[in-house]
Every structure is written in structure tokens, then in C-alpha cells.
Amino acid sequence: MWPIDTLTPIQDAQIEAFFQRWLAVSCATTPIETQQVEQTIQRSYALMGKRQPEILFFSGPLEAQAYLQERRIDQLLNQWGVPLLTLPLAKQLSHQVRSQLRAELLVEISERLKVAELATLSQNLSLITWTPLAELFAWNTQHVEEDTAPWGGWSPSLWDQLWQQQQTEWRQAIQSQPGGDLLVHVGETLWQWGEPVGQALEDAVIHPFRQQPEVQAWEQGMQQMLTTMGLVGMGWQALTQTSEVLHPALLDYCIEVLECDHEPEAWTQLRSLSTHCGLILPFEQMCVVFDRPIQCHADPEGRFHYEGGAALQFADGYRSYQFHGVQIPERYGTVHPHVWKADWLIHEQNAELRRVLIQGIGYDRLCQELQAEALNTWREYTLLRISPAIDVEPIYLLKMTCPSTGYIHATRVPPSIQSAREAIRWVNWDTDPEEFAQES
Template structure:
């Protein structure tokens, strides 16, 4: 029997999209402590869903504690269950529900419910926090080998492969949350049929009630959620003057709109960042974040600049520092158009291409090729 596909939303249904988007954004950013009794019940139901007996459930307070436990107790890749959980509790449900959506509507819902944006948060956590844990485990494995084994290429390959297998067996609720808003909207708003309501309940509980989950045949390790987790509107790790991610044991990540910062920058509010740091910072990505936080307005007032040309209240400036933010291959200097409002005295600066040679040419570029003489009112 063919499925009747939903091709268009009613106005009432469309109005609920931001409601479900924000609901799952809040869930993805939820922090600990977790309700361990509820999490334990969720784990038991999840194991039952894939036909497994309830395991011994071990809760740990911090990620490194989970890493140590995994390293010391589990070395059998065949006992890893992550893929089975993802197939049974997420992938099958997602495939079933999407089968009832017209292709255009499916694309629109994916975009509007921000499943891809939410996945950005997972990607950053994976590459930053989880990578740090992977490196920690690598050090632990290396410390257990004889010096000559560490230097042996084959031994190195073996312990890195072992490490990769252990860390691939991890259910990360933030990733599952990236799919939750679309699934929830299809089930709760569109009332699309699905085969197993209990599995949907377990899916929600895993995201809501659990931290990192390492599932094995007889033992399941569940880590506490971070005590702080902050992101901007585009699901990029972000906090100002505080960790974007922090666990109870003090493990922290500082980030500014998705750029991971060293602690000495991240612990300060961007208002406290100093323009001279831009001149010394060697990491291009971090340097771009500093520029974004400090703003060109401050840079052109606080750094040594060269005035190249002026026209009325506009001045074309150059600043000597390396930057490849907008124009690849442009090392230095950086060119700015400074605008000084005659009524308020406020200074505003914009980055302009390195090939402009006059203030009026820079003004034309900023204003979509409209010549300054054509402005009826200067702004």
C-alpha cells in the first residue's frame, strides 16, 4: 500500500515550527546533574529495545573517569552496541517518518527545524571535548607500553586503533538532539504514524536524561552532563568571559562563536580583550575571533594606523597585522574605512578590500557601488 505523503503544512502547523525548534534547542543545551534513577531506567528500556538484558550501569561524574574505566575494563570491540541503539531507536524511526513527507516539505522542515545547525554543536563537542579525551586515553595507553613499543610504528598503530574503537562506541545525546525536533514535529504536530511508540519515548529520555553513554553487552557507563553548556543562535559553542562547556571536575572549553579559545582569552569578556593581542596572536582562527570580539571600531582607535585618504567624515586607514579573514592571500596591511558621525562623534569602521586606493572608492564598495556624491544624506 502506497503512503499518502504530506506535501504542505497548514498555517497552524507552520506556526508551531519555532516552538519545536526552541524546545529541542533547550534540550540539547540542558546541563547536569542528571537524575540517575531515571537514566538507569532509560538504559534498561534501551537495552530491552534491542533485545538485550539489562546491564550493570555505572555512573561517573567526569569524562576522564569514564575514559579510565573504559580503558581498564573493555577491550572487546564485538561487545560494542552503539550502532544497534542508533539503528533501532533513531535511524529506523527517522526513515519511517520521512517516508510520509514530500521531498520539498522534508527539505523545508529540515532547514527550519535546524537539525543541521544542531549537529554543528555535536561536531564541535566531538572535535574539541571528545578529542581531548581521546588524547588523554592515548597517553594512558602509551604509558602502559614499554618505551621501545611506543616508538614502534606497528605498536603505535595498534593502540590508536584500539583507542578509536573504544571511543566510537559512544552515544552522544547532543547528536541525537539534532534529529529530535524534526521527529517530534512529525509525530506530535503532523500525527504521522510510527511503529513503536515506546522506542520514541526511550529516544527522548536518552537525550533528556543521560550524558555520554558507553554501552557494552554486560556493562553500560553513563557520564554526567556538563554543568555548563552554552551556544549561540547558530548552535556554535559560545560564551563570553566564561566556559562554553564545563564539567564538575573543572574540565572546560572556552569558545567564541564556535572558535575554541585559550583560557587566557576565554575567561575574559570581549570588552576586556586588548587590541595589541591581535598583533601577537599566531593562530589565524583565534586571531579572527579576537578581531570579531574587539571590533574594527576599537582596533582603528587603539592600534597604530596609517591614514591613506579621506573624504568628508570618512577616512581610509591601513593597519599592519596578518589577517586572512576575508581575502585569501592578503597578509598585511589590513584596510579599513573609518566613519566618524559628525552629530554623535561615534566611530565605526568596516573592513574593505586591499585593492581600494581612495576613501571614495572604499565608500562605493561598502554601499554596493553607489557613488558618495549620489547620497542625499550622509550616514
């Protein structure tokens, strides 16, 4: 039976339903049930062989900010312990499922299930939620009192725990290779022979190993994380989106539809963490939980997007205005793009926001409201130039006026174009308009 290399028609037909199921999970706005969340987290920690953590609930980023502003970050992290950078449950299940499918089929299912869009949505939600906290962590870390160590009193122990956590993952990777168990056993035996041999091993093997670029990159990443909490701020959903860990939607489909063998308890807990617990960030001694937003809107590409209101809103009053994944100020976000004004572009200093305004307003309205200059005309087509510097490079437009309806449509063309006829040729993939007219 294994590995599976093709889908039956019935299995194939169910992919879209699983995408819709997990899209609903990603955009869910129903408040979490705290008792159910507590039970799920406690069982999950027990299944991972860890002691029961304290659980800290927040209704949104503003409430979390208020909580952290009243406490010293270094002391808080000492109490919480190190973050769990990967969940063993996810890695275990992913390894089991991968071993039962052809790699090509797994890629095909992932693409048709739109896992990339689902992962983007989860990561964006986590980033939006945690960014205010990451900024607060960064500020507090940079303002540690002078009588503390350079990294603060918490950093040496946390750094050691993070290093040990990564060494455990490297050990597992070594053991998965032919002869890996023997290599790990020899290393452990050498350490047991005593400090002199252990130090020799440190000097001859471990120290050179830590000089390798990929290991140094990991250490630098960890240092940056501990300094700004930027990586930790992504939440577990983002941290588990690695090449080794399959998205829960993909695991769900493979387990339920393809009937892949798996560890039932591990899947029960991981699925519950994904569907019932909102946004979580697990530490060794603490698990931070955010309630679901009360409003959540996204476009088909998994980017937060809403016109005329907040794309994301939490019960504590936090709002995020987004236009196809770009954060925009409230002054733009509360107004529908249909009534955005073209002259806002003249006063907007941020280049990214200008691009959003251009996209929302559209070139049709821009050429009318900004009194674009006509450079050349050919039949019902006009080459226009918008004089105000509202983008990185000058805006040249090919305007077409429908003779029967009077409807105006404008398309942007490169600023190097000199005539309306040349612009038509560029729009039609280098086909001359006379030839295009004959073919039509």
C-alpha cells in the same frame, strides 16, 4: 492520508515551540537522575535485542580521564566490546516517519525547525566532552607494549565485530531493494554448501567487493577510529546525524503534531535517551554516561559561546572557553571582549585566535588603539592601514566619523583599495558616493 504533503495553519504555528523545546534539551544543565538513566538504557538495549550492559557514570571529562589513565585501553575495550555506531531505534523510527511525508515537506520542516543548528549544538557538545578522552585513547594506543600484536590484543576481535556490524547494515540496505531478499538468501545458501564454495564466493565476490573505494574508505575510517577513538568520541548524538536518521526534534514534531504512525515503545526509549540521559556512548557490553554540564551557553547558530566566562563547565571542574564555536585559552575566555586589548594581537602567534581577538575587539577600537595610519581622506571618511602584521593579510579600514556625535565606525575593505572614495564605492556595492548621496 499518507503521504502528508502540506501543513495546516495550526501545525505550522507549532514549529517554533518544538525548536525551543529541543534547544532547551541541548543546553540543559539539570543533573541526570541515575536511576532513571539506568532504567532507560536497560530497556533500550533490551528493545534492540542486546543483553544488559554495565553502566559507567562520569561527572565530566576530567573524571573520565582519571579513570582511563589507571587502566590499559586495549583491555578496557575488550571488556566493553564494539561501539554501537548507529542505534536501531533511531533508524527504525526514521524509516517509519519518512515513509509518511513528502520529501519536500520533510526538508521544509527540518529547515524551519532549525535541525541543523540543533544537530551542530549536540555534535559540538559531544566533541568537546570526548576530545580529551580521544587524545588519551590515541596516546595509549600508540604506546602499546611491544610484546602485543601491532593492533594490540583487542583489535582482531573488535575489527571482526565492527565488520560484521557494517555487513548487517549493508544486508539491510540490499534487502530494501527489489529482489534484495532473494540475493541475500542465495548468498547465505552458498555459504552453507561448505568451505570450498564459501572460499570461492570470498574470492569471486567478497574480496572484489572489499576493494571498492567506498568499502576501503569505510575500513580505513574504522581503523582510524580504533586507533584514535576519534569517531567514537563523538557520542551517539553525533553518530546518528546521518542522512538516514532524523534528528529527535524532527521525529518529535512529526509524531506529536502530524500524528505519524510509529512504534510507541521505540519512540519512548529514544526520546528518553535524548532527553534524560545526558551524553551517552553505547558499547556492546558497556554504556558510558556523562552527566549534563553545570553551565552551558550557545549562540543562535548552535555554537558554544560565552563572553567573560566558560561556555561549558562540568561538575568535575572541566571548563571550555568558546567564542562563537572557537576554543580560546582561559587568559582570553575569563575576560569580557569589551576589555580585550588590541596589543594582544601583536603577541598572539595563533592565526585563528588572532581572528577571534579581532572579531571581539572590533575594527572601531582597533583603528584607535593601534594608531592606524591614515592613507587617504574624502569628506568624513578616511582610509586607514594597521601596520602591525596581526592578520593573514594587511588590514585596511574605512573609518567614518559622525559629524554630529563624533562616533567612529570602521569597516574592513580589501588591501588593494587605494582611496577613501574607492573604499566607499566598494562598501556600497560599487555605487559611487556622489550617486549614493544624490539617491539619499
